[in-house]
Amino acid sequence: MNPLLELLTRSWADILMATWQHVYLSLGSVALGALVAVPLGIWLSSRQNIARVVLSIAGTIQTIPSLAFFGFTLPVLGIGVLPAMVVLFLYSLLPILRNTYTGIREVPGELIEAGRGMGMNDRQLLFMVKLPMALPVIMAGIRISSVYIISWATIAALIGAGGLGDLIWGGMNVYDIWLILAGTIPAALLALLASFILGRLEKAVTPRGLRST
């Protein structure tokens, strides 16, 4: 019998479980990341000097090799889902933060001037003009973040967070190529699916007046 089929029939429940863990691990981190990075990006968009500092810190976090990062958190947060989420959350920040910041910064000056000149206060200017205009760019940031957090979440298995990484690391330990694939393929499919769904969402939030027909 085909070894892949055999594997599927034997451990489909494990694969499904691992996929589910993977989904909440990565989407949870991205959701948290967006919750922090979008407001932070908005706040930074009117504070260029602070923004430069914050964005370079976020950029530096991004350069820490993920394996090392998981290692660093080990003595502080131990193992399990929580430390994994903390690390993935930190990784997810930069693209969302940068896109929110630039998205708002790049709203055409004449729109800001028109809005202000017509008597919008800061909050109205944000919700009626800046955010609607920047939303597609912010969504793109969330999409980029999601795709690579899904792939990096496989490493989180190393600190006992579960997910599809479990199958991959397990397969590597016992030289079972099929087991590795059983982890890799769903992870790749998840990333593609997230990219597809969030891409559609990105289009949906693009104001009609800004869409190219």
Next chain:
Amino acid sequence: MIKFEEVTKKYGNQEVVKNINMHVREGEFMVLIGPSGCGKTTTLKMINRLVEPTSGRILIRDQDIMDMNPVKLRREIGYVIQQIGLFPNMTIEQNVDLVPRLLKWDKERRAKRVRELLELVDMDPDLYAHRYPNELSGGQQQRIGVLRALAAEPSVILMDEPFGALDPITRENLQDELKNLQNKLHKTIVFVTHDMDEALKLADRIAIMKDGQIVQLDTPEMILRKPANEFVLEFIGKHRVAGGGPATVESVMKSNPVIIGPERGVEEALALMKHKGVNTLLVVEQDKRLVGVVTVEKLDKNRRRASTVKELVETDIPVVAAGSPAREAFNTLTANKLDYLPVVDEKKRLLGLVTKTSIVNALASFVWKEETA
């Protein structure tokens, strides 16, 4: 209505607006005009506090605007900008009723107002209200820009070169429409432009600005008749009239006669005549001092014997001074049966040329303008 009292604006050490005093009356169409960097836009933006004065006071209906809430102030003042600035994420209706929405008008009143406004500029509300700005032409977009400023029925409207980015035909149409609107609505409008045609067409009064100061503030008529100084004279350029008609020689002359230097060759002079389609050339020195004239007959007859224009120039010719009355030039022309009369300044430098045609043209344009005004 709007009073500037010794208003100055500095950016760092640079004074962009210097001690301006100006009173825009109720229902008046005031145009601020001047070359770029003269401070006209800064002056405008101080009225709705997008720019705040460094010193001095601006009063609207006797109330110091610095004592007012800027957001509230701006909602009571219409604002139109050159880049139009319609919100691309909003429909035409949402753009037009934006200020009413900020002012929390109820839905019915807003909808009624939008229809009313679109009909005011002959744009069918059913056709346009739910479109987006990018589905409209530039001219239509700026019409909406103007309507948006009118929406909440402000009594003051600020317009910052609103038609500057439009093509000439659209610009003229919108100027006409604005003029018609103003005849109906009698708003107090402050309008910035660098286009004198536009200013003359629209303004009740014009403030001509230079280097942050108002050089002259008067009606279009008075500015044309009595320009305050050389700068204003130059700025109004082709529009100038002198005391009710083409009175001086300067105002009827052609300013670009065909000239040649005395050291030039005969063949070159003949070629120039052929190229320009003239039978006489004015001979001038490097410093523009008039030496005389040279005719095609003389050049042709002597092309073997002479080599330079200098040898064939006729120096004993009648000329007329730039400041003398046009009538005098006309009399000289007819009395001596001349075709042309060079115009010189006090140092005998050539300024232009009066011909019968140029006098007739000057008269004609004066008469036509009087008729259409």
